[in-house]
Amino acid sequence: MDDHVGGMRTDPGDGRTRGEFEPIATLLVDMQPIVRAGLRFVLEQPGTCLIVGEAGDGHEALRIAREEKPEIVVLDAGLTRLDAYETTARLRMLNPAPRVIICYVQEDAFEVQQLVQAGATGFIAKDANPGEFANAVRAVSGGGTYFPNALASALFSLQGKALGGCNVYGLSQRETEILRFLADGYSNKEVARRLGLSVRTVETHRLNIRKKTKAGTLSDLIRIAKAMRLTAAAVGDTPSRTGSRPVGQAASRVLSENAEIV
Structure with missing residues (x-):
């Protein structure tokens, strides 16, 4: 208005x-x-x-x-x-x-x-x-x-189908993509190759993800990704750039x- x-x-x-x-x-x-x-x-x-x-x-x-x-x-x-x-x-x-x-x-x-x-x-x-x-x-x-x-x-x-998968951490689209791959077991090098980024860029995003989520370990990241319904196990499919993204507020x-x- x-x-x-x-x-x-x-x-x-x-x-x-x-x-x-x-x-x-x-x-x-x-x-x-x-x-x-x-x-x-x-x-x-x-x-x-x-x-x-x-x-x-x-x-x-x-x-x-x-x-x-x-x-x-x-x-x-x-x-x-x-x-x-x-x-x-x-x-x-x-x-x-x-x-x-x-x-x-x-x-x-x-x-x-x-x-x-x-x-x-x-x-x-x-x-x-x-x-x-x-x-x-x-x-x-x-x-x-x-x-x-x-x-x-x-x-x-x-949003109705998100079932609690909200992005409460304020992650960017790219950070969300990278978090999903990391949680599903991909290395920094593999993530970089799949997304067309440099390894250093992936490392920087990974550091930012840890800061935003306050994750201390990879296990913490996996737990957070599952809570956001980003992992293949959570959504019942295989990782892809457009497969499952969080529905934020x-x-x-x-x-x-x-x-x-x-």
């Missing part, structure tokens, strides 16, 4: 103010130029947005965001050079922090939950009606959230507070 104070719209997330009818400064991030061109046309036509920049990958998006300080970033869920999760998390660390809307092709409640944890507050399908994009930007810029109805239902269902909070579900 928008907050109006003396004809000004106040964003409760970062304190920025702008005129009630002033276009919303927006950064477009998508690997395909044709998609960015389409988004620009759709968002600028009704006067909803002022496009302050375009980026083809996460690194470029961060650079432009630091310079232009957009209020909204419309981000492709399929980014590869720096994935959508890491890009969102880094954008949300900026000051002022832009709000992030994720554009996706396929609904994946697991991925969406992780992106919510990273800081995204809006989601819209790339094949949505043009008017929905402007609605999403307006809702999110006003401090609310925006979820298609089917996606919101999938998130609620996912962030998704329910975002869905329940100021949510616009369409």
Whole structure:
């Protein structure tokens, strides 16, 4: 819900103010130029947005965001050079922090939950009606959230099946992946090979996991992974990058507070 104070719209997330009818400064991030061109046309036509920049990958998006300080970033869920999760998390660390809307092709409640944890507050399908994009930007810029109805239902269902597997430790997506492999007996070298990382990077993540969970031994990590339902034994399958991820509390909070579900 928008907050109006003396004809000004106040964003409760970062304190920025702008005129009630002033276009919303927006950064477009998508690997395909044709998609960015389409988004620009759709968002600028009704006067909803002022496009302050375009980026083809996460690194470029961060650079432009630091310079232009957009209020909204419309981000492709399929980014590869720096994935959508890491890009969102880094954008949300900026000051002022832009709000992030994720554009996706396929609904994946697991991925969406992780992106919510990273800081995204809006989601819209790339094949949505043009008017929905402007609605999403307006809702999110006003401090609310925006979820298609089917996606919101999938998130609620996912949470209902979690059975206590909540990520109460604040682990990132990458840390969660690594914890699962470690708990299932993979060495640092094997984890690095499977995830396309350096061994040193895996070691750094492992250290961060131990700090966040206060785990002193590998046995502690295994116990924590089982409690989060990450291990193959807990979920009844074999390890994979997309097999089982924890359903954190962030998704329910975002869905329940100021949510616009369409």
